[in-house]
Amino acid sequence: MSPHALAVDDEPQMLSIISFALETQGFTCATAPNTARAWDYMRAHRVDLVILDVMTPTGSGIDLTRRIRGAGSHVPIILLTALGDEEDRIAGLEAGADDYVTKPFSPREVALRAQAVVRRTLPAEEHRSLSLGDLRIDSEMQRATWRGAAISLSPTELRVLTVLAAHAGADVAWRDLLNEAWATSDAAGAHDMIKSTVYRLRRQLERAGMDPGVVQSVRGRGYRLSIPS
The missing domain is CATH 1.10.10.10 (Winged helix-like DNA-binding domain superfamily/Winged helix DNA-binding domain)
Structure with a gap:
């Protein structure tokens, strides 16, 4: 079964780029335009990976990360952060994120990091x-x-x-x-x-x-x- 990812970003073009990059590496991918829709989706579907922007106009990716971890989920989470936002990166990791990618990024980097973080959930x-x-x-x-x-x-x-x-x-x-x-x-x-x-x-x-x-x-x-x- 292909790993199923959820990408969360308020920019449709960004969601398209992430989805295409993941699908070329064997993922299936759903998208959500905000953290509220993402949370609703996760409650109803199996998700093997979450990629979300640290900040959207309608909610914080860090807050969603805390909510996911607070619910007991160990799903791998990759945060998208702006260049130079060190405080956001640290806050995201402390909230329970597994990795982060700094914008601007290449689609291939996102796909490779996604593969790595999902692979790490498999026992050595x-x-x-x-x-x-x-x-x-x-x-x-x-x-x-x-x-x-x-x-x-x-x-x-x-x-x-x-x-x-x-x-x-x-x-x-x-x-x-x-x-x-x-x-x-x-x-x-x-x-x-x-x-x-x-x-x-x-x-x-x-x-x-x-x-x-x-x-x-x-x-x-x-x-x-x-x-x-």
Whole structure:
């Protein structure tokens, strides 16, 4: 079955460009002119990917991202942001977006990023099941537990935790984390993206009863996961 995407933008021409780019890469694509219509569509249809503009005249893409995550959905989300809007990019990532594309962009870039973010939701063969003390990660089932209780994580947060767990006790350079968790070596904006994701991951671990300090920052290098035995 082809992955089904939802593109959200108030400009019809932009929706046509995104739809065409995705369809040439094997997606089916629905469109919505605003966030309200997008939310209604998502409530009635299966969606494998959402691409939405950060700001439209009728609503914020960041607010919609928060609403999607608040409803418990882990659907991959790519935000479209204007060049130089670093605050919007960070806010979007903190709200739960998986990636962003800066305008102006090429249709091919959007399609390739869409393929990558959907592909990342598939479990890696070598990391399907990991156990570290009371932490259990089942990538095939897209879930992690601490002392038997589920940890609420987005797909991106789960991927980062999985990569760190696969190298538990060792430093994971931020470039390696970018390559393994995001399937890209594009360093543009990577530090902010990784920091925002690690911040959210720590917060979710703490909510599950874990010490958020198990995800340690390694100055000038990256991160390390240290789980007490």
